[in-house]
Amino acid sequence: MASLETEPPAAAAIFGDRIDVARRFTMALAEHGEERGLIGPLEPARLWSRHVLNSAIVGPLFSGRVGDVGSGAGLPGLVLAIVCPDVQWVLIEPMERRIAWLNEQVDELKLDNVEVVRARAEDWKPDAPLDAVTARAVSALRTLIPLTAPLVRDGGELILMKGASVESEVAAASKQIRKYGLSDVRVEVVGEGLVDEATRVFRATVR
Numbered sequence: 512m513a514s515l516e517t518e519p520p521a522a523a524a525i526f527g528d529r530i531d532v533a534r535r536f537t538m539a540l541a542e543h544g545e546e547r548g549l550i551g552p553l554e555p556a557r558l559w560s561r562h563v564l565n566s567a568i569v570g571p572l573f574s575g576r577v578g579d580v581g582s583g584a585g586l587p588g589l590v591l592a593i594v595c596p597d598v599q600w601v602l603i604e605p606m607e608r609r610i611a612w613l614n615e616q617v618d619e620l621k622l623d624n625v626e627v628v629r630a631r632a633e634d635w636k637p638d639a640p641l642d643a644v645t646a647r648a649v650s651a652l653r654t655l656i657p658l659t660a661p662l663v664r665d666g667g668e669l670i671l672m673k674g675a676s677v678e679s680e681v682a683a684a685s686k687q688i689r690k691y692g693l694s695d696v697r698v699e700v701v702g703e704g705l706v707d708e709a710t711r712v713f714r715a716t717v718r
Contacts, residue, residue, distance in 0.1 A: 513556035515541040521706050522559060525567050525594065532593045532620050537563050539616065540584060547612060549584035560707050565672075566590040566647065568702035568710050572670050573598050575642030578662055580632040581649040583609055587672060589616055591645070592625045599624050601641065605631045632658040640664035647672040652684035652713060660691040663717040669693070671713040681713065692718040 515538065526533045541558055544550035554562065566587030573595055579588030582602035592600045602613050602625060610629045617625045628635060644659040644667075652671070659669055673680060677698050681688075688696055693715040702709040 513553055515555045516557055516559045519559050519564065519707070522564060525564060525570075525705070529593050529596065533563065533567070533590070536585070536589060536593060536616060536620060539619070543612075544584060547608060549609065549612060562586050563590055564702075564706045565708055565710050567594045568706055569645075569670065569672065569712055570594040572701070572712065572714075573643055573645070575599070576601065576639075578603055578632075578637070578641045578644040578659075580644060580646040580655075580659055580662075582613055582627075585613055585616055587645060587647045589613065589620075589622070589625070592622050593620065596624055599626070601626045601628055601637070603628050603630055603632055603635055605629060632662065635662070637662055641667060643668040643670050645670045645672065648674075652677075652680040653687050656684055656687040656691055656693070660693065660717050665718060667717050669713065669715045669717060673698075673711050673713050675711065677711045677713055688715070694718055 523530050537558055541555040545552050567590050570591055576599040578601045580603050582588040582604040588600055588602040604610055610627060613627045641662050644662050646655055649655055655671060696715040699712045699714055700709050701712055
């Protein structure tokens with residue numbers, strides 16, 4: 512296993528008084544993530560910069576009750592629950608071993624703002640529509656929009672973390688954007704000048 516990346520200076524600024532919780536989660540993921548099939552063998556060496564801070568930096572975009580589709584190792588869901596304790600998070604994940612990890616971390620880190628749901632996004636029916644939905648490294652927008660938009664209330668938001676090819680994904684998803692009535696569609700870059708790897712975010716209002 513690669514050794515855990517040294518904590519970047521920006522981490523304390525981003526997490527504030529939640530930095531100790533973030534450190535515990537990051538250490539646990541570095542120690543157990545590969546053996547449990549959550550991360551690859553090279554990821555601990557870039558865990559802070561590529562994954563944890565990349566997820567945490569978008570925290571200020573969220574409020575209310577938010578779903579994270581395909582939570583996996585808890586990136587971004589657990590990280591966002593740590594950095595945004597006033598937001599209620601619903602982590603939606605179909606795989607049993609990942610659900611076990613998410614529940615363990617919720618207990619270990621004493622995260623009382625997290626609900627873990629074992630389901631595929633297309634099969635899950637929330638008791639009330641969510642204020643927003645996020646996802647990270649799940650699938651292309653043309654596939655992801657039909658999975659996420661039905662979970663969001665009228666006037667709520669999709670806030671989807673994407674890679675460098677997001678502009679071409681937006682173009683390829685024009686049919687889905689129209690079908691699901693998305694408006695105010697835009698791509699934002701979050702964290703420039705604060706973290707080494709800024710985060711690209713697809714945002715849209717659901718109508």
